[in-house]
Amino acid sequence: MDTKAACRVLGVDTSLRSTGIGVVEAEGSALRVLDFGRIVNAPKLPLSRCLESLQSGVGDVIAKYSPHSVAIEGVFFCKNVRTAVTLGEARGVVIAAAARAGLSVFEYAPRRVKQAMTSNGAAGKEQVRRMVMTLLHMTSEPQEDASDALAIALCHLNNFRRIAAIRPEPI
Secondary structure (H helix, E strand, O other), X not given: OOOOOOEEEEEEEOXXXXXXXXXXXXXXOEEEEEEEEEEEOOOOXXXXXXXXXXXXXXXXXXXXXXXXXXXXXXXXXXXXHHHHHHHHHHHHHHHHHHHHOOOEEEEEOHHHHHHHHHOOOOOOHHHHHHHHHHHOOXXXXXXXXXXXXXXXXXXXXXXXXXXXXXXXXXX
């Protein structure tokens, strides 16, 4: 990837009920947020409908913004097996939507995203949100899930800028 050419990344903070979405474009050293928000599913919506809504929503964002790649947060430790399985299903739908569009998907551990944003892998969500807003020159505060998605996209862009010769392998 040419580090000077425009690069557009879709960051996704996957969840069954409130998935964060953030589209960031980098051209040279300039960063620009194109869109951010959430794909929200009602608490009583059946699992199958939530997954369909998530797949459709991610597919719509991909179709609208034509990102070059998708970045998602890696799986973290879950004490509850059912929660882990549900999160895995939601992540699978996001990965499949990206694959259907021919996009590579890259995964970043939560600590790595925090480290990329704040130089502290144990940073709090508010600290990460403030840095996202600063880097993207945002005047309105994004909701937590959207802020996390933007941070994931920025982490991916930062990774490609700093290590242009050594790229992570897509999942």
